[in-house]
Amino acid sequence: MLFGPTSKGRERPLAGRWGSRGSAAVTIAARLTFDNVARSFGSVHALRGVSLDISPGEIVCLLGPSGCGKTTLLRLTAGLERPTAGRILINDLVVGGREIHVPPEQRGVGLMFQDFALFPHLTLLENTAFGLNALAREDARKVAHSALERVGLAKYADEYPHILSGGEQQRVALARAIAPRPGILMMDEPFSGLDTRLRDEMREETLTILRETSATCMLVTHSSEEAMLMGNRVALMREGLLVQVGTAEELYHAPADIHAARMFSDLNEFPVIAKAGKVDTPFGKRALKGVASGSEAVACVRQRDVRIVPAGRGQAGRILSTRFLGETALLEIGVQGLDEPILARVRESHAKQPGCEVGVQVDLKDILVFGVPSRDKGDA
Numbered sequence: 138m139l140f141g142p143t144s145k146g147r148e149r150p151l152a153g154r155w156g157s158r159g160s161a162a163v164t165i166a167a168r169l170t171f172d173n174v175a176r177s178f179g180s181v182h183a184l185r186g187v188s189l190d191i192s193p194g195e196i197v198c199l200l201g202p203s204g205c206g207k208t209t210l211l212r213l214t215a216g217l218e219r220p221t222a223g224r225i226l227i228n229d230l231v232v233g234g235r236e237i238h239v240p241p242e243q244r245g246v247g248l249m250f251q252d253f254a255l256f257p258h259l260t261l262l263e264n265t266a267f268g269l270n271a272l273a274r275e276d277a278r279k280v281a282h283s284a285l286e287r288v289g290l291a292k293y294a295d296e297y298p299h300i301l302s303g304g305e306q307q308r309v310a311l312a313r314a315i316a317p318r319p320g321i322l323m324m325d326e327p328f329s330g331l332d333t334r335l336r337d338e339m340r341e342e343t344l345t346i347l348r349e350t351s352a353t354c355m356l357v358t359h360s361s362e363e364a365m366l367m368g369n370r371v372a373l374m375r376e377g378l379l380v381q382v383g384t385a386e387e388l389y390h391a392p393a394d395i396h397a398a399r400m401f402s403d404l405n406e407f408p409v410i411a412k413a414g415k416v417d418t419p420f421g422k423r424a425l426k427g428v429a430s431g432s433e434a435v436a437c438v439r440q441r442d443v444r445i446v447p448a449g450r451g452q453a454g455r456i457l458s459t460r461f462l463g464e465t466a467l468l469e470i471g472v473q474g475l476d477e478p479i480l481a482r483v484r485e486s487h488a489k490q491p492g493c494e495v496g497v498q499v500d501l502k503d504i505l506v507f508g509v510p511s512r513d514k515g516d517a
C-alpha cells in the first residue's frame with residue numbers, strides 16, 4: 138500500500154498507483170524528494186538529515202569521498218534499505234519512512250550498479266528481460282529486444298555475456314536498467330570499471346539515452362569531471378551530509394568550503410589569519426566576513442590561476458621544475474617570501490625551463506578564502 142500527504146499533513150493510503158515491475162508504455166519521469174532523511178548502522182551515521190528535491194527528468198550527480206553515504210542514499214531510494222528518520226517521496230507520495238516502506242518492485246526505480254553483473258548462463262535478451270516479470274513472456278522479450286536495439290546490441294541478443302567486451306557488457310546492463318522504463322534511475326558508479334576512452338563514449342551514450350527516456354536520474358560518482366559532465370546539478374556529500382547542491386558552474390566558481398574547492402580544482406593553499414574582516418594573502422588582501430579576528434583561515438589559488446610573467450613584474454620567482462602533461466605543463470616555482478614552492482598549470486607552449494627567473498601574478502578575484510572549522514584544524 139502506498140501513502141501520500143493529505144492537506145492536514147497526515148499520510149493517506151494510495152492503493153494501486155504502481156503495479157509490480159513491468160514496462161510502462163512510455164517513461165513518466167518522477168519527482169524524487171528527500172525530506173530530512175537519516176540512516177544509521179549502529180553507531181555509524183551514514184546519512185544525517187539529507188533534504189533534496191529532484192525534478193522530473195533531472196540528472197543529479199552525487200559526488201563525495203568514499204564512505205560519505207552516496208550508495209546508502211541510492212539504496213534507500215530503491216527501497217533496499219529503510220531510513221532511520223525522515224521521508225522519501227516519489228511524486229509527492231511517501232514511499233519510505235519510519236512507518237512506511239513501499240517494496241522495491243513497486244517504486245518504479247531502476248538500478249544500475251558498479252559491478253553490473255550479467256548472468257553468465259542467460260543470453261543477452263534473457264538478461265535484459267530478467268526484471269520484466271510483470272509482462273507476458275513474449276511481451277517481455279519484445280521490450281528487452283527494443284532496449285538492446287537502443288544500445289546497439291540487438292544483433293547479439295541470443296549470445297551469452299562472455300563474448301562481449303567490458304563496454305558492451307556495460308551497455309547490456311544499461312539496457313536492462315532502462316527496459317522497464319523506470320520513472321527514476323539510480324546509477325552507482327556506472328563507468329568506473331571502464332578504460333578512459335570507453336568511459337568517455339559510454340558517458341555520452343548514456344546521456345543521450347537518459348535524455349531520450351527522460352527518466353529522473355541520480356548518478357553516484359567519485360569524479361568531479363564526470364559529475365560536471367553528466368549532471369544538471371551536482372550534489373556534494375561529506376560524512377552523511379549534503380554540503381552543497383548546484384550547477385557545475387556554481388560549485389566550481391563558488392565552492393561552499395575548502396573541501397568543495399578541492400573536489401573541483403588543484404589548489405595552492407596558504408594558511409592565513411583573519412584580521413578585522415580581512416586576510417593578508419601572499420598575493421594581496423582579501424575580505425573574509427563572519428570570521429573573528431585571530432581565527433585561522435586558508436587562502437587558495439587554483440594552479441591554473443597562477444600567471445607567469447617576465448621577471449621584474451609581479452613577485453619574483455624561479456622555476457624549480459617543469460612537468461610535461463601533454464596540452465599543459467605543471468611548473469613548480471619558488472616565490473620570494475614564501476616558505477613552500479607553488480604550482481602553476483600553464484599551456485605547454487608557455488612552459489619555462491628549471492632555473493629560469495620569472496615573475497608570478499595572481500588576480501585578487503582568483504583568490505578563494507575559507508575559514509577553517511575548528512574540527513578541521515591541522516587538516517587544511
Ligand code: ATP
Pocket residue numbers: 178181182183201202203204205206207208209210
Ligand atoms: P563509496 O564511495 O566507497 O562506495 P559511499 O559514499 O557510497 O562510499 P556508503 O556505502 O553509503 O558510502 O557508506 C556510508 C557509511 O555507512 C560507511 O561508513 C559504511 O561503512 C556504512 N555502511 C553502509 N552500509 C552499511 C551496512 N549495511 N552496515 C554497516 N555499515 C554500513
